[in-house]
Amino acid sequence: MTSKLKPETLAKADEIIALYPERRSATLPLLHLAQEDHGWICHEIIEWVAEKVGTTPMEVLGVATFYPMFHRQPIGKRHIRVCRTLSCALRGAYHTMEALEKEFGIQRGETAADGSVSLEFVECIASCGTGPVVHVDHELHEEITPERVKELADNIRATLSDPEYGKKEFVPGTAAWKG
Amino acid sequence: MSAQERRIIYAHIGQPGYTTDIDCYLRHGGYETLKKAFAMPPQAVCDEVKTSGLRGRGGAGFPTGVKWSFLDRKSGKPVYLVVNADESEPGTYKDRQIIYNDPHQIVEGTLITAYAIQAKQAFIYIRGEFQHGAKLLEKAIAEAKAHHFCGNNILGSDYSVEIIVHRGGGCYVCGEETGLIESLEGKRGYPRIKPPYFPAVLGLYNCPTIVNNAETMAQVKHIIAMGGAEFAKIGVPGDRGTHIWGVSGLVKRPGLYEIEAGKATFGQLLYDFCGGPLDGRTFKAIIPGGSSTKILKFGDRFKGKLPSGEEFDWALEDIPLDANSIMACGTGLGTGGTIVLDDSVEMIQALANLNAFYAHETCGQCTPCREGSLWLSRITKRIAAGGGREEDVPMLKDIADQVAGRTICAHGEAVAWPVQSAVPKFREEYLESVRRRNKGEPSPYALKLI
Ligand SMILES: Cc1cc2nc3c(=O)[nH]c(=O)nc-3n(C[C@H](O)[C@H](O)[C@H](O)COP(=O)(O)O)c2cc1C
Ligand code: SF4
Ligand code: FES
Numbered sequence: 001m002t003s004k005l006k007p008e009t010l011a012k013a014d015e016i017i018a019l020y021p022e023r024r025s026a027t028l029p030l031l032h033l034a035q036e037d038h039g040w041i042c043h044e045i046i047e048w049v050a051e052k053v054g055t056t057p058m059e060v061l062g063v064a065t066f067y068p069m070f071h072r073q074p075i076g077k078r079h080i081r082v083c084r085t086l087s088c089a090l091r092g093a094y095h096t097m098e099a100l101e102k103e104f105g106i107q108r109g110e111t112a113a114d115g116s117v118s119l120e121f122v123e124c125i126a127s128c129g130t131g132p133v134v135h136v137d138h139e140l141h142e143e144i145t146p147e148r149v150k151e152l153a154d155n156i157r158a159t160l161s162d163p164e165y166g167k168k169e170f171v172p173g174t175a176a177w178k179g
Numbered sequence: 180m181s182a183q184e185r186r187i188i189y190a191h192i193g194q195p196g197y198t199t200d201i202d203c204y205l206r207h208g209g210y211e212t213l214k215k216a217f218a219m220p221p222q223a224v225c226d227e228v229k230t231s232g233l234r235g236r237g238g239a240g241f242p243t244g245v246k247w248s249f250l251d252r253k254s255g256k257p258v259y260l261v262v263n264a265d266e267s268e269p270g271t272y273k274d275r276q277i278i279y280n281d282p283h284q285i286v287e288g289t290l291i292t293a294y295a296i297q298a299k300q301a302f303i304y305i306r307g308e309f310q311h312g313a314k315l316l317e318k319a320i321a322e323a324k325a326h327h328f329c330g331n332n333i334l335g336s337d338y339s340v341e342i343i344v345h346r347g348g349g350c351y352v353c354g355e356e357t358g359l360i361e362s363l364e365g366k367r368g369y370p371r372i373k374p375p376y377f378p379a380v381l382g383l384y385n386c387p388t389i390v391n392n393a394e395t396m397a398q399v400k401h402i403i404a405m406g407g408a409e410f411a412k413i414g415v416p417g418d419r420g421t422h423i424w425g426v427s428g429l430v431k432r433p434g435l436y437e438i439e440a441g442k443a444t445f446g447q448l449l450y451d452f453c454g455g456p457l458d459g460r461t462f463k464a465i466i467p468g469g470s471s472t473k474i475l476k477f478g479d480r481f482k483g484k485l486p487s488g489e490e491f492d493w494a495l496e497d498i499p500l501d502a503n504s505i506m507a508c509g510t511g512l513g514t515g516g517t518i519v520l521d522d523s524v525e526m527i528q529a530l531a532n533l534n535a536f537y538a539h540e541t542c543g544q545c546t547p548c549r550e551g552s553l554w555l556s557r558i559t560k561r562i563a564a565g566g567g568r569e570e571d572v573p574m575l576k577d578i579a580d581q582v583a584g585r586t587i588c589a590h591g592e593a594v595a596w597p598v599q600s601a602v603p604k605f606r607e608e609y610l611e612s613v614r615r616r617n618k619g620e621p622s623p624y625a626l627k628l629i
């Protein structure tokens with residue numbers, strides 16, 4: 001048991017485990033589930049997953065650190081990930097990153113002091129024809145050239161005080177739908 | 180003659196009013212092919228796929244029907260089907276469109292394949308970043324279940340199968356089939372040694388397993404719909420069906436174009452479909468089929484003999500878009516993700532960009548891949564930052580030569596091939612980059628790639 005997760009999350013975990021022929025296969029799904037609830041993977045969650053899937057905390061820690069999507073410490077309220085791989089870079093991704101760094105006053109790899117945003121370079125996220133692409137949490141923003149950074153940054157800042165953020169229905173064709 | 184698209188897989192993608200729900204799919208003839216397949220014995224479905232000549236769309240181009248015939252039936256263990264929707268090869272974004280716009284096509288193909296190979300359970304391993312894509316697939320599966328196309332006693336038969344959508348964690352090497360299997364077992368995605376771990380014999384939970392790409396599943400649906408012999412009339416000998424060319428980088432109209440195999444050339448793809456280079460620019464090179472395929476340089480001539488015995492002498496623009504022609508030019512069709520570079524690109528930076536990718540993605544099990552990818556990345560970065568030496572350039576090639584063929588999985592080749600192909604072709608430009616920085620001269624390249 002863990003006090004870090006909501007009762008719904010715990011119930012969902014049992015449903016997920018029941019799907020798989022072997023429960024250890026639920027390791028990644030449970031880590032995703034826990035991260036969506038708690039924001040990051042703390043040690044208590046590692047122990048909880050290990051107990052649930054029938055392995056050791058060491059094995060789960062190994063998994064959580066192997067996959068770049070899992071955070072081992074808290075991150076900003078909004079997670080901005082800029083693709084830096086070749087197709088996006090050819091369209092200006094490094095210049096986009098520089099503009100974002102200026103906009104938020106932080107460097108790549110950092111979280112703003114007020115905890116509002118984290119900024120990161122990531123590798124190809126399979127939208128190479130519409131680069132440079134930027135993931136804001138799970139929204140995919142396409143063709144974010146340096147000129148469009150201001151607009152994106154303003155939108156991100158506006159969501160910080162939006163209580164409905166992340167709760168909206170997905171609408172086909174929108175950034176959230178594509179992520 | 181100007182080339183045209185032939186949309187089979189993408190027939191409905193981008194069509195106004197076409198939605199992802201099952202009602203729309205059914206209105207467009209959805210799941211009729213599943214019914215057709217279930218009226219056939221499973222082996223007959225496998226035979227149709229073999230007859231079709233389809234080669235898998237995951238990058239390696241292995242014949243799908245042949246792969247299925249390798250399944251170890253003697254062990255008596257359950258058979259698993261794993262659909263590879265990890266789409267992590269840089270430059271590749273074709274599966275995304277099917278997942279997000281026509282998920283039922285993948286679900287129907289998966290169900291047909293599961294039935295054909297008599298899988299006990301099917302999985303769709305989807306890259307973790309496709310969060311909404313995973314939801315769309317889950318919804319499609321739930322709808323299919325409600326219509327008795329999936330789950331228990333499909334269409335009243337005695338065959339039952341469930342499909343689990345499983346999200347990865349943002350790791351390239353989990354697209355490699357054995358790394359994917361480890362990941363699906365809840366472990367780090369360390370690729371396994373072959374032999375003995377050929378998935379068709381010792382795959383998921385050490386049971387016989389077929390791993391096929393997501394688009395391959397969609398292709399299977401169309402093979403069964405039209406019949407293997409009919410499908411085998413599309414394309415050219417040795418490469419059947421259509422390929423989805425996903426062009427990215429420096430062209431006027433990057434995008435996805437579905438073209439019958441061998442029925443257009445790179446020149447037509449880049450000029451007719453993609454509108455040619457950006458204004459005032461000239462093309463310099465392409466990476467034809469995802470970042471791991473060997474680079475081709477504009478201006479080079481490609482000469483040799485095709486498997487048919489026919490001799491050829493082509494410019495890059497003349498190369499036909501089929502697997503054998505492209506392979507005869509010393510590279511691969513891969514995933515069809517073509518990355519285009521023009522004269523605004525400093526080639527050493529482009530190479531440093533790719534090397535950084537592979538150094539980030541190596542799983543670290545094999546010394547040549549782990550160390551080699553890191554060294555290649557550091558050296559090219561150092562050159563780009565102004566600390567290069569002339570002897571670095573041949574050294575890059577030496578290092579790459581020691582990685583390829585010496586590793587557990589093909590990530591080793593993915594590390595080596597960009598370097599092995601680019602260094603001989605762009606040696607002079609690389610040396611010039613080193614010298615210019617050492618002399619402190621200003622750069623003629625404004626575009627930053629590393
Ligand atoms: C490093 C590496 C990454 C790969 N990534 C993918 C991928 O993202 N998607 C995919 O379908 N195949 C990928 N593959 C190829 C798979 O190993 C496998 O060959 C493929 O899924 C088989 O499908 P197919 O027979 O339908 O082509 C990758 C291979 C390697 C070596
Ligand atoms: S080749 Fe590279 S990615 Fe593949 S198993 Fe070896 S170290 Fe890992
Ligand atoms: S290179 Fe940026 S999405 Fe593929």
